Amino acid sequence: xxxxxxxxxxxxxxxxxxxxxxxxxxxxxxxxxxxxxxxxxxxxxxxxxxxxxxxxxxxxxxxxxxxxxxxxxxxxxxxxxxxxxxxxxxxxxxxxxxxxxxxxxxxxxxxxxxxxxxxxxxxxxxxxxxxxxxxxxxxxxxxxxxxxxxxxxxxxxxxxxxxxxxxxxxxxxxxxxxxxxxxxxxxxxxxxxxxxxxxxxxxxxxxxxxxxxxxxxxxxxxxxxxxxxxxxxxxxxxxxxxxxxxxxxxxxxxxxxxxxxxxxxxxxxxxxxxxxxxxxxxxxxxxxxxxxxxxxxxxxxxxxxxxxxxxxxxxxxxx
Amino acid sequence: xxxxxxxxxxxxxxxxxxxxxxxxxxxxxxxxxxxxxxxxxxxxxxxxxxxxxxxxxxxxxxxxxxxxxxxxxxxxxxxxxxxxxxxxxxxxxxxxxxxxxxxxxxxxxxxxxxxxxxxxxxxxxxxxxxxxxxxxxxxxxxxxxxxxxxxxxxxxxxxxxxxxxxxxxxxxxxxxxxxxxxxxxxxxxxxxxxxxxxxxxxxxxxxxxxxxxxxxxxxxxxxxxxxxxxxxxxxxxxxxxxxxxxxxxxxxxxxxxxxxxxxxxxxxxxxxxxxxxxxxxxxxxxxxxxxxxxxxxxxxxxxxxxxxxxxxxxxxxxxxxxxxxxxxxxxxxxxxxxxxxxxxxxxxxxxxxxxxxxxxxxxxxxxxxxxxxxxxxxxxxxxxxxxxxxxxxxxxxxxxxxxxxxxxxxxxxxxxxxxxxxxxxxxxxxxxxxxxxxxxxxxxxxxxxxxxxxxxxxxxxxxxxxxxxxxxxxxxxxxxxxxxxxxxxxxxxxxxxxxxxxxxxxxxxxxxxxxxxxxxxxxxx
Numbered sequence: 001x002x003x004x005x006x007x008x009x010x011x012x013x014x015x016x017x018x019x020x021x022x023x024x025x026x027x028x029x030x031x032x033x034x035x036x037x038x039x040x041x042x043x044x045x046x047x048x049x050x051x052x053x054x055x056x057x058x059x060x061x062x063x064x065x066x067x068x069x070x071x072x073x074x075x076x077x078x079x080x081x082x083x084x085x086x087x088x089x090x091x092x093x094x095x096x097x098x099x100x101x102x103x104x105x106x107x108x109x110x111x112x113x114x115x116x117x118x119x120x121x122x123x124x125x126x127x128x129x130x131x132x133x134x135x136x137x138x139x140x141x142x143x144x145x146x147x148x149x150x151x152x153x154x155x156x157x158x159x160x161x162x163x164x165x166x167x168x169x170x171x172x173x174x175x176x177x178x179x180x181x182x183x184x185x186x187x188x189x190x191x192x193x194x195x196x197x198x199x200x201x202x203x204x205x206x207x208x209x210x211x212x213x214x215x216x217x218x219x220x221x222x223x224x225x226x227x228x229x230x231x232x233x234x235x236x237x238x239x240x241x242x243x244x245x246x247x248x249x250x251x252x253x254x255x256x257x258x259x260x261x262x263x264x265x266x267x268x269x270x271x272x273x274x275x276x277x278x279x280x281x282x283x284x285x286x287x288x289x290x291x292x293x294x295x296x297x298x299x300x301x302x303x304x305x306x307x308x309x310x311x312x313x314x315x316x317x318x319x
Numbered sequence: 320x321x322x323x324x325x326x327x328x329x330x331x332x333x334x335x336x337x338x339x340x341x342x343x344x345x346x347x348x349x350x351x352x353x354x355x356x357x358x359x360x361x362x363x364x365x366x367x368x369x370x371x372x373x374x375x376x377x378x379x380x381x382x383x384x385x386x387x388x389x390x391x392x393x394x395x396x397x398x399x400x401x402x403x404x405x406x407x408x409x410x411x412x413x414x415x416x417x418x419x420x421x422x423x424x425x426x427x428x429x430x431x432x433x434x435x436x437x438x439x440x441x442x443x444x445x446x447x448x449x450x451x452x453x454x455x456x457x458x459x460x461x462x463x464x465x466x467x468x469x470x471x472x473x474x475x476x477x478x479x480x481x482x483x484x485x486x487x488x489x490x491x492x493x494x495x496x497x498x499x500x501x502x503x504x505x506x507x508x509x510x511x512x513x514x515x516x517x518x519x520x521x522x523x524x525x526x527x528x529x530x531x532x533x534x535x536x537x538x539x540x541x542x543x544x545x546x547x548x549x550x551x552x553x554x555x556x557x558x559x560x561x562x563x564x565x566x567x568x569x570x571x572x573x574x575x576x577x578x579x580x581x582x583x584x585x586x587x588x589x590x591x592x593x594x595x596x597x598x599x600x601x602x603x604x605x606x607x608x609x610x611x612x613x614x615x616x617x618x619x620x621x622x623x624x625x626x627x628x629x630x631x632x633x634x635x636x637x638x639x640x641x642x643x644x645x646x647x648x649x650x651x652x653x654x655x656x657x658x659x660x661x662x663x664x665x666x667x668x669x670x671x672x673x674x675x676x677x678x679x680x681x682x683x684x685x686x687x688x689x690x691x692x693x694x695x696x697x698x699x700x701x702x703x704x705x706x707x708x709x710x711x712x713x714x715x716x717x718x719x720x721x722x723x724x725x726x727x728x729x730x731x732x733x734x735x736x737x738x739x740x741x742x743x744x745x746x747x748x749x750x751x752x753x754x755x756x757x758x759x760x761x762x763x764x765x766x767x768x769x770x771x772x773x774x775x776x777x778x779x780x781x782x783x784x785x786x787x788x789x790x791x792x793x794x795x796x797x798x799x800x801x802x803x804x805x806x807x808x809x810x811x812x813x814x815x816x817x818x819x820x821x822x823x824x825x826x827x828x829x830x831x832x833x834x835x836x837x838x839x840x841x842x843x844x
Contacts (some may be wrong), residue, residue, distance in 0.1 A: 003843045005703045012762060106378070106663035109520065111668075115516070128675040130515060132668040137375070141801050148800035152792040159788050197734045198514065199809040203796060204528035204741050207789040207811065211745065214785040215752065246748075246755045252753070253697050260689035261737055266682030268367055268733045316575065 009177060009248040017241040018288055019233045027287030033178045038134050038186025045188055048195025051142045053100035053112055053135035064091035064122040075119035077113045087267060091130075100135040107132050145199055149206075153177070156210055164221055167281060167303060171294035172213045175286050179209050180278070186278045192271040199274045205279030208254060219243050219296065224303060234299055236292050251284040323828055331828055334820070335715055341722030342529065359379050360725040363509070365732030366671050368680055370508040372518065375667035378479055380472050384416055384463070384662040387471065390667045391449065391461055393420045394437055402433040408458075417462035419454075423509035427457065434459055437548060458557035471502065475660040480505060486521050490649075505663070507581060515670040517649070522627035525618050525662050528570030532604070534610040537561035553620035560621050567604045572597025577652035578647035579640065587647035588639040592763045598634025615640075617650075683733050690740050698747055702754045708829045709750035712821040716746050719817040726812065735810050742814030746784075749822035753778040758844040767842045771834065775827060782823060786829050790815050 017064075049056050059065075069302060074082040079098060089094040101107040111132060115193050118125050153173055161169035183202055187194055219239040227235060239246075257282070261273035324771035344359045351360060366373050388411035395418055399406050405423040412419050415812040431453060439448045446466040454460050483505065487495045496508040512518060534547045543549050543561060552558045576591040593601055605613070605627050615638055617710075622640040642650065651796075694713070698706035713788055720739060724731065757774030765773060790812060797808040 005844065020431060045435045051364050057452070060674070065356040101820055104666045108523070108665055109758055116808060124555070126672065126674065128672045130670040132665070134666040137667050139496065144799070144801040148796045151799050155791045155795045157786055158779065159791050163784055172750070178679060199804065200734050200738060203585065203804070203807065204738060204811070207792060208741070208745060210788050210792065211748065211785040214788050215781055218781040218784055219593045242759070246751050249701060249751045250745070250748040253694050253747050254695055254741060256693040257690040257740050259742040260686040261740070262687070264689070265681055265686040269683055269686065272734055284586055
């Protein structure tokens, strides 16, 4: 452990014919992404408070919470829309959510009413946290987040286009879009709330996934210069195999870093961490099974020039 | 590969030391001998870690417009009377944001001239105070130009911030942060407070106090007489009281207010003192209305309406409205701090109690350190000695990141911490790339030194491209994202920059020192 490496994912000289499974990979990915899109529209994302607007109170009751009593106390106080949910390990944690009110003043009144009703129904309760967001603010946040995300995709597209070829850029961005839709599908299925925190998780995944794709593409670019006559399909397989230890190594590290967060990180972090774990698995497999096949299809007759030197933007400009 | 000039080595060490120095304030308390002029930069803990309240307030700009239009109506009335001109239908039209008046037939030219006298130019302002025009139907319209209104709104926000600052300071909350956001919003952050409801009341109350005479002739149940208004009692909103609309004394003339107990009744009261102008007005009104009830109105609600027993000439008085010690203290604080220029509403609130913050920190810190240890062990198992070099770089990276974030005064939230951990996970990617390359070169039959050189050189291109792509994406997010997303993007960007330095430059320095000292026959890859 202190001098020599003790373990490797794959032995040297591994030659897996990844491109044999290119159709299977693309089909599985297309099916999963289509399914995710359907899930996105029905039943839809579990929007968090940030994007839905409304009120969430985190309450700790002195004894085990009696939901029936609390519910009737809240509806008697005129808060018929109050939804209750337990949280945390014990039976004392209750989340009370209220829908968005017409205006800020009514929202504040609703909070006060809820707290009063709560103290009557379960005296000695503690309000651990209060969150209230107006509907207008939340819609702004949502729109702004999506716009920023779209623009950052465009930036990735431009940079890879500039440094590589357009086939690489198209492959990378298409794969990133597929990855993102699958993550959304995962969030619909697990009911992890979609809020600013989980958006941060999605952003991290996109960053990580881009990184992974660029590393594989970089090796393809290098091999294109090195082996001028090798068929593109073999060349992509070779490149993936050569970078396989690094791909699995980096994914493994990030996966291990996120795993304790998902298991023990508490309510604030576990949603974030589960999305990360899912995204790492999807991002790693898509670099091999999606981004590479797309490059193969797009570049089959364009990127291979058996007789002419391979064109790269840098060289093309120098000539 | 091997050669690092003295200057370069020194520079690298200096940068690491600087990072350590900058991150120190986060782990050690500020020492007494530290000069006050020098900063002691710290990463701020977000609400989810420290507990406390975040409030996003929005100022009701329509109330400012309404006030301004009402003042304009008064000014127009006085100007027309002074010019001896008749008029009908003088009113403020809120929908169109202007004051309308119909001059008598044949007097429209004189009326227009009188109205034009209302136009004033503030030095430095780009637009006049009001614009006057005559409408096709013969009405004269007096409007406030949008640019002037914007300046007024902006002044109101500044004034509101000052008043909120005074109120919060008076309530004993430490280290509040009050900032303007956009054209009509104020962000208030109150770390570590345990009772957000009290502060919300303190901030959300307009605290506009007026003294108005009660109309004793009004008959309950009948329509409200002209010049009167009906206001609810603050302790019993169903009960209404008819008071004269004309404000006898305005709370703006208050000089001081203090809560105390009344020696006779033992009840909590608020004693107030008026300034010279207010005291004179107060004396005049009370002298003329001995024996009649006098209403004390706060934000449209009557606190009490005691009878005037004798003229009050000293300019001081007492409010007793069934107060608790807390409510008396808060009312006195509100009156001292002054009224808000317009009502504020809380459009967004986030309050975290101290217990939850502590729990979140414990669970978060434990799992984050577990994740960090996992990364270290992983690198050691997979890459042996070179993995340990990467681990040293990783720790330095963490220190540098902390230093940069402190320098920027960034706010650290739990998701932000998770982001940092994941950046560290990605930072080892550079070392993994280098180590894999070196290994390939060794397999290709290169000698140790040549393999190291080729490995580093070739891995650079890949590291550069992958990091720049990620960096660009996050810079875009920073520029176009909403504030929370921006905070996250900054953390990631800082992580990418520091990891590029530690994972390539620093590990190379360590590796070259190791090679020079040992001259190994083969590399441990």
